[in-house]
Structures are given as C-alpha cells and as structure tokens.
Amino acid sequence: MRRVVIIGGGLAGLTAAVRLAPETDVIAVDSRSRLGGQILTERHGRLTVERGAEGFVFRSEAVPRLAADVGLRTDLIGQSVMRSYGFDGDRLRVLAPGEAAAFLGFQVPRADLGQGIRSFRHGMGSLISALRSHLQGRAELRTSTTATRVEPRGEGVRVVVGDDALDADGVVVATNAKGAARLLASVAPSAAVLGAAPTLSSVTVELAFDRDDIDHPLDGTGFVVADDAQRGGLRACTFTSAKFTDRSPAHQALLRLFFRPELFEVAGADALDDEAWRRRAIEGLGRVLRVTGAPSGSWVSCWPEALPVFNHRHRTAVADVEASLEGRPIVLAGSAFHGSGIDAAVRSGEDAARRLLRLTPHGSPPAR
Numbered sequence: 001m002r003r004v005v006i007i008g009g010g011l012a013g014l015t016a017a018v019r020l021a022p023e024t025d026v027i028a029v030d031s032r033s034r035l036g037g038q039i040l041t042e043r044h045g046r047l048t049v050e051r052g053a054e055g056f057v058f059r060s061e062a063v064p065r066l067a068a069d070v071g072l073r074t075d076l077i078g079q080s081v082m083r084s085y086g087f088d089g090d091r092l093r094v095l096a097p098g099e100a101a102a103f104l105g106f107q108v109p110r111a112d113l114g115q116g117i118r119s120f121r122h123g124m125g126s127l128i129s130a131l132r133s134h135l136q137g138r139a140e141l142r143t144s145t146t147a148t149r150v151e152p153r154g155e156g157v158r159v160v161v162g163d164d165a166l167d168a169d170g171v172v173v174a175t176n177a178k179g180a181a182r183l184l185a186s187v188a189p190s191a192a193v194l195g196a197a198p199t200l201s202s203v204t205v206e207l208a209f210d211r212d213d214i215d216h217p218l219d220g221t222g223f224v225v226a227d228d229a230q231r232g233g234l235r236a237c238t239f240t241s242a243k244f245t246d247r248s249p250a251h252q253a254l255l256r257l258f259f260r261p262e263l264f265e266v267a268g269a270d271a272l273d274d275e276a277w278r279r280r281a282i283e284g285l286g287r288v289l290r291v292t293g294a295p296s297g298s299w300v301s302c303w304p305e306a307l308p309v310f311n312h313r314h315r316t317a318v319a320d321v322e323a324s325l326e327g328r329p330i331v332l333a334g335s336a337f338h339g340s341g342i343d344a345a346v347r348s349g350e351d352a353a354r355r356l357l358r359l360t361p362h363g364s365p366p367a368r
C-alpha cells in the first residue's frame with residue numbers, strides 16, 4: 001500500500017489524512033502535544049472557550065461536507081444574531097452588514113461579507129475531535145513529534161523526525177511557511193524565501209462575567225473598534241454568549257477581545273504575560289461598555305506570527321516553490337500557502353490528497 005507522511009496535524013493536515021486514509025498508509029506528525037493547530041476549544045464548567053478559530057465562512061461547502069463525513073453533520077450551527085456594533089472612540093453604533101468583518105483582517109472575500117459564520121455546537125474543537133476519532137485505526141497520529149527535513153529518496157521521500165527517518169511514497173507539508181522553508185531546504189532551494197513570509201500575530205482574551213455586570217443588551221455578535229480609536233492593539237470583541245448558542249449559562253456573559261499585537265509583545269524577552277493581557281482586555285472593554293464587576297474567569301491565547309498575509313510576494317513565493325516541486329510527491333497544504341481560514345485549510349488539505357494520489361498511483365513503500 002502507498003505510504004504518505006503528513007507533517008502538521010492542523011486542520012489541513014488532518015483533512016488530507018482523512019481523504020488519503022482509505023487507500024493509503026498515513027502517518028501524521030505534529031510538533032505540539034495536541035492535534036488541531038490553530039483550532040483549540042476548551043470547556044470550563046458550562047463555558048465553551050475558543051482559543052483559536054471560532055467559525056468558518058457561511059458559504060463553505062468543503063467544511064460541512066468534511067464534517068458530515070466524520071459524523072458531525074447535526075452539530076453545525078449558525079450565528080444566533082447578525083447585528084454588529086462599531087466603536088468610534090466615543091460610542092457604539094450599529095454597523096451595516098459586512099462592515100465589521102473587514103475590520104478583523106482575515107482577508108475575507110467580498111462575497112462573504114455580511115453573511116456571518118458557522119461553527120459547531122460544542123465549538124470548532126469538535127471538528128478536530130471527530131477527525132481524530134475517524135482516523136483512529138486508519139492512520140498513525142503522532143503528537144510531540146517535529147519533522148526537521150524532507151529529502152528525496154529514489155522515487156519517494158524520506159522525512160527526518162528527530163533521530164528517526166520515515167520513508168514514504170509521498171509527503172504533505174501542512175505546516176506554517178517558516179516551517180516549510182526549513183523542511184524543504186534540501187529539495188527546493190526556492191523554499192528559503194518562505195522563511196520570510198509575512199505574518200501577523202494575534203492575542204485573544206476571553207472574559208467571563210456575571211451577566212448583570214455588563215450594562216448592555218449584548219444583542220449582537222460584538223463590536224469592532226475603528227482604526228483611529230484603537231488602544232493597546234484592541235480591535236474587536238465577540239459577544240460569545242450571544243453570537244452562538246450554548247456557550248455559557250444565561251446568568252453569565254462570555255466576551256472575547258481580539259488584539260493585533262506587535263511581535264515583541266507576544267514573543268521574546270519583552271513579551272507581555274497573561275496578567276498584562278488580561279488587564280489590557282479589562283481596560284479596553286471598560287472604554288466601550290459599562291462593566292460593574294470583575295471577570296470570574298479569563299483565558300489568554302497568544303498566537304505569534306500565526307496569520308499569513310497573502311501579498312503578491314508571498315503568492316509568488318508559494319507558486320515558485322510549487323513549480324520547483326512539480327512532479328515530485330511533495331505537496332504543500334494549509335492556510336499558510338493557499339488562503340487563510342478554515343474553509344481554505346480544508347480545501348487545501350483535500351487538494352493535497354488528490355494531488356498525491358495522482359503523483360503516487362502505485363505505492364511501493366520501503367521499510368518504515
């Protein structure tokens with residue numbers, strides 16, 4: 001049977017694994033101690049806290065199809081409310097449909113503006129759990145395992161993983177751009193330029209309050225902050241408990257603040273600690289809403305250099321690397337290469353699986 005190694009167990013890598021697994025011996029590795037990459041949902045008592053992505057574009061066909069294939073069809077939910085607010089430094093006003101998403105900077109296509117997003121009843125992490133369960137017994141999933149190099153080996157490839165080497169017929173590189181630059185250094189010298197791929201960092205702070213401590217109807221998805229009114233990097237706030245059903249009990253309010261930090265604020269010696277982000281979040285929220293009590297819970301999620309920026313240079317770099325890999329059983333997958341966001345990650349993972357199946361029609365695996 002054909003053998004494929006997938007480097008990166010985020011949504012793109014896991015999607016590729018699901019699409020390859022029936023006909024392929026799949027080994028997926030991820031350097032983190034968990035699968036899911038930029039998707040991580042936690043349950044704290046009766047609160048559902050998203051640390052990474054909270055949903056996906058409404059028009060997506062790929063995500064609902066994948067969800068149905070792994071048994072999650074009935075868990076799909078839409079937003080409970082559509083109205084969004086904008087804060088101009090002085091007061092909140094209701095925004096026109098589509099005005100808010102443009103502020104969040106996820107490079108949302110025009111057609112998606114004002115459509116809202118979809119998610120899963122128990123959070124985006126349920127998609128990762130369902131993918132993992134689906135792959136149980138169909139693929140080998142290794143966490144806390146970092147791949148360091150991809151080398152050609154005969155007609156196949158060798159993936160170096162610590163002191164170990166995995167020989168395979170093909171490989172899916174579903175990491176971030178910097179990771180791909182390092183992994184592919186010896187097979188595609190043009191990949192070096194991916195090491196300088198532009199990215200943005202993100203910090204989110206989820207705060208849980210007693211509902212009565214927030215003097216606002218919370219009758220919308222949240223608010224965005226106008227560019228010239230932003231302080232400390234606070235750009236937006238999701239009224240989590242209003243936007244999606246079942247995220248908190250009725251007597252509590254869950255609010256998620258989104259920051260766009262400078263890199264030094266989230267990585268390196270001068271990085272702010274969780275308490276500093278929590279204080280920033282409470283102060284920032286206090287500029288916009290009248291809050292009369294302290295939060296009963298807070299969850300800070302720092303994502304240094306996580307969000308790819310698809311400028312002309314990066315698109316060209318990805319195209320050059322893919323051209324230099326042409327015909328080899330080495331494919332890129334994921335939002336670092338083929339468009340940011342959940343829908344793009346799934347489509348890219350599916351496409352990677354299709355390309356590898358074409359490139360390795362007759363697997364002839366060497367010993368693992």
Ligand SMILES: Cc1cc2nc3c(=O)[nH]c(=O)nc-3n(C[C@H](O)[C@H](O)[C@H](O)COP(=O)(O)OP(=O)(O)OC[C@H]3O[C@@H](n4cnc5c(N)ncnc54)[C@H](O)[C@@H]3O)c2cc1C
Nearest residue numbers: 008010011012031037038053054055147179334335341342
């Ligand atoms: C805070 C935040 C909020 C977001 N909100 C939304 C949203 O609401 N809607 C939306 O559509 N998108 C959102 N996104 C973006 C979305 O989450 C990502 O585009 C998507 O999850 C990326 O999936 P991926 O598999 O391409 O990459 P990742 O999730 O980044 O996965 C890559 C994986 O590769 C692993 N890896 C890297 N190098 C190696 C190596 N050498 N060896 C082994 N493993 C390696 C990493 O550990 C990681 O798990 C958000 C992102 C963030 C950070």
